[in-house]
Amino acid sequence: MKIAVLGTGGGARAHIAKLTELGHEVHVGTRDPQATLARTEPDMMGTPPFKDFLAEHPGIELRTFADAAARTELVINGIDGHNAVTALSAIADQLSGKTLIDYAVPFIYQHTPEHPWPTPWGVMPKLDPCDTDSLGEQIQRALPATKVVKSFVTQEQTTVVNPQSVAGGDHTMFVAGDHADAKQQTIDLLKSYGWTDILDLGALVCARGMEMHTHLHEAIRFALGGQEFGGHFGIKVVR
């Protein structure tokens, strides 16, 4: 299948590598391919420059966001959450009629520290929107002709693409969205990643809870990882 991954960060790279391994034709979206390839420094998370990743994963096409979306049938959004609505709105035509799986988190990294935890960002990021709205819903409102599904955000990026690496895969992945066919497409993709316990939370409004869970997720990461801020874990809905 032709799949676009919009984004070049660590989350996007996990999907790019997995989708390529599964035999999909992957088109990676970035703002400016030349500028992205010219970078030589790691990002704020310590993720190496994208050209280093490409050298280890030959055959992947790096394109503009618009070009990557236009060439593919299914699109995964890994654009920084604070800038995702603007960036995706600019390519609404290329996303029209397609499923967009959104895993971005609307974190604001630079803000007055309310929770001064020693995260890699210095303080705990703030969610905006939060509680009464979600990034997933904002994207859906901005792109009414696109079928938005929220998923992935409640699990570590390495675990999302390799669920068997934790507890033999016995943990839970969530999906939420207003379009049944798009959710099924997402579930099919998750099954191909190895997920067996996929809980459909219902309408896209449930993206609020999934995005807000990221605070707990980061707290668990921190608790398990100590000074390394790591941890390799999943969450399971026991029922």
Ligand SMILES: NC(=O)c1ccc[n+]([C@@H]2O[C@H](COP(=O)([O-])OP(=O)(O)OC[C@H]3O[C@@H](n4cnc5c(N)ncnc54)[C@H](OP(=O)(O)O)[C@@H]3O)[C@@H](O)[C@H]2O)c1
């Ligand atoms: N398990 C999960 O579901 C999971 C895991 C990791 C991250 N996340 C979330 O997914 C999102 C991506 O995270 P990440 O760590 O992979 O990367 P990131 O550093 O948060 O974002 C990188 C991407 O955002 C784009 N970007 C940054 N500023 C932009 C702007 N002003 N306009 C348009 N695009 C912009 C970058 O474009 P360029 O390519 O042009 O630089 C790059 O592709 C975040 O919201 C993060 O919180 C979720």
